[in-house]
Amino acid sequence: MSSPFATTDEVVVDDLIITVTPAGREKIMELRDEEPEGKQLGLRLEILADEGTEFTYDLSFQELVKADFTDMVKNHGGLRVIIPAKDASNLEGATLDYEEGGLVLRNPNKPRPISLGNLVADDDLSTEVRGIIADNINPSLDAHGGFVTFVGHDGEGRVYLTMGGGCHGCSMSKQTMLQGVQSTLKELIPAVQKVVDATDHSVGENPYYQ
DSSP: OOOSOOOTTOOOOOSSOSEEOHHHHHHHHHHHHTSTTGGGEEEEEEEEEOBSSSOEEEEEEEEGGGSOTTOEEEEETTEEEEEOGGGHHHHTTOEEEEETTEEEEEOSOOOBOOOOTTOBOSSHHHHHHHHHIIIIIHHHHGGGTEEEEEEEEOSSSEEEEEEEETTTTOTTHHHIIIIIIHHHHHHHOTTOOEEEEOOOGGGSOOOOBO
16 A cells, blocks of 8 residues: 655655556466465565666565555556555556566666776675685576676675676576575675676666566
């Protein structure tokens, strides 16, 4: 349910925020109805990363009763879409569709550019991150012909990496970066709070969500 408490800083967005095409709605509801909770679930659409050439998204089913108080829950012909309030303005005007191969989100909005000029790459944390990448992360990605490269960190817990080889342009490369790589770094290095994908994925394929 949308928050009834508007503030002077609240961004006003269109009522439904995004458009879900008939093909997209049919596919999502088909997948939803295969889950034990069925119609008690909504589709949660969240932006994981708001820096770089494209946004990175997370699509998942969530019980409607567990939506946060500030989440915006919209009814798209029987499909409830849950959008965190913080992401509403960056998703306004987006279209969620289904094409052969999976769901695709077309978003006219663009994330803020990555600023790499002030990153640190020669301190103890940098050495630790490089070691984890070499020993724990790249051996796993090597099976897919890919690898990640450390660019630097901002001193506030954000680590910037790029992906290469088979990972660059891969349909699930951003999910691999933010869910797999980020989880590993955060678990092994407490000082790391977030991983930012600094790869220019615009030369690869558009990310599809199977």
